[in-house]
Amino acid sequence: MVSRRSYGSYNDGCASAHALDLVGDRWTLIVVRELLLGPKRFSDLERDIIGIGPAVLTQRLQDLTARGIAERHRLPGPGRADAYELTAWGYQLEAVNTALSAWAVASPDLPRDADMSADTLVLAMRAHARPLPGLTHEWRVSLNLSDSRRADAEPVEYLARVTERGAEVVKTFSPQQVDATVAATTREWKSCVIGGVALEDAPGLHVEGSVDAVHRLIDATSLAGPSLQA
Numbered sequence: 001m002v003s004r005r006s007y008g009s010y011n012d013g014c015a016s017a018h019a020l021d022l023v024g025d026r027w028t029l030i031v032v033r034e035l036l037l038g039p040k041r042f043s044d045l046e047r048d049i050i051g052i053g054p055a056v057l058t059q060r061l062q063d064l065t066a067r068g069i070a071e072r073h074r075l076p077g078p079g080r081a082d083a084y085e086l087t088a089w090g091y092q093l094e095a096v097n098t099a100l101s102a103w104a105v106a107s108p109d110l111p112r113d114a115d116m117s118a119d120t121l122v123l124a125m126r127a128h129a130r131p132l133p134g135l136t137h138e139w140r141v142s143l144n145l146s147d148s149r150r151a152d153a154e155p156v157e158y159l160a161r162v163t164e165r166g167a168e169v170v171k172t173f174s175p176q177q178v179d180a181t182v183a184a185t186t187r188e189w190k191s192c193v194i195g196g197v198a199l200e201d202a203p204g205l206h207v208e209g210s211v212d213a214v215h216r217l218i219d220a221t222s223l224a225g226p227s228l229q230a
Contacts, residue, residue, distance in 0.1 A: 005165065008071075014059055015122065016053070017141065019096075022067055022069065022113070023069070023096075025060065025063070027049070027052050027056055027057075027060050028060050028063065028064070028097075029093075029097070029100075030049055030052070031045065031052075031057065031061065031064065031176040032064070032069070032070075032086065032093050032097070032143060033097055033119075033120060033123060034048050034049055034068065034088065034117065034119055035084060035086045035090070035125060035220040036091065036093070036094050036097065036119070037071060037119045037122065037171045037182060038085070038124070038171055039075075039083040039084060039085035040056075040083060040084060041063070041075070041081050041082065041084075042057070042082070042084070044082070044106075045057060045061075047150075048117045048119065048147070049117075050149060059082055063082050063135075065084070065086075065091070066087060068087060069086065069087060069089065069090040069093070070075065070084050070085060070086050070087060070090050070092075071084070071085055071086075071087055072084055073085065083090075084210055087133075090190050094123070094126075097101075097123060097127065098126070098127040101123075101124060101127040101128070102127060102128070105223055112194060112195060115147075115148050115186060115187055115190075116186050117147055117149070117150045117186065118145040118146070118156040118158075118186055119156070119171070121186050121189060121190055121193070121194075122143070122145075122158050122169050122171070123193065123194055124164070124193070125129065125160075125167065125169050125221035126167075126168075126169055126221075127165040128221055128222070128223055129166045129168075129169075129220055129221050130166055130167075130221075131153070131164060131165055131166045131220075132162065132163075132164055132166070132216065132220050133164060133220060134164065135162070135163060135216065136171040137162070138161060138163045138215065139161070139162040139163075139179050139210070139216050140159065140160070140161055140162075140176065140177070140179050140180075140213070141162070141178055141179060141181070141182060141207045141210075141213050141214055141217045142157060142158070142159060142160075142172075142176060142178045142180070142181040142182070143158040143159075143160060143169070143182050143189070144156070144157050144181065144182065144183045145158065145184060145185070145186050145189055146184070146185050147185070147186055148185035148187035148188070149186075151204045154161070155183065156171065157171070157172055157173070158170065158171055158172060158192040159172040159176050159178070160217050160221075162213070162216045162217050162220050166220055167217060167220035167221050169221070177183045178209065178213075179209055179210040179213040180207055180208065180209035180210045180211070180213040181207070181208045181209055182205065182206070182207055182214055183205070183206045183208075184202070184204065184205040184206065187202065188202050188203070188204050188205040189202075189205065192205070192218055192222070192223070193218055193222045193223070194223050196222070196223075196224045199211070199214060199218065201216060
């Protein structure tokens, strides 16, 4: 006799079905995605995931912590606010996010004109990063990205390193020695790395330092692929 599944479970021995039990609810992977670059407070998540609603966000965070995918801890410093962070197991979901991104770019219905949070855009760059064979110089680029969905958004800083092996982009909270600095909204930067717009044709995007370094970063992370010779 087949056992009756409980609400919310497929009761299926397949590991991929169990994965859907864990993270298959609406919004769950979006919450995970917003935590892949580091811990965030509830208010940060509510701000960055437009449309989720506080009750649903609370439930998804409770589910993620109960399942061992995320954990809640107290931040140091004034106010001692709580933050949510993925566990070591939870951080492995970036591979899932990368695979889904690589698969979905072939969709004719991909909303290429839709806005994205700064973290989401950087994760897209990481998902599509590729080697640049023959590149002999390491380039370092600071990205200062403001969420174009909010007029009051403060820029978030990221550090990108480009070598012949590919590109690495991480969130940073301290000044770094770089070859170039890019200041842009997420819409402006997305137009270059996802929309295929030439760097020089992106209105409002400002580059300080080596333009060649920024071109190499785009070559290493854009959906369109490399456009320059190494």
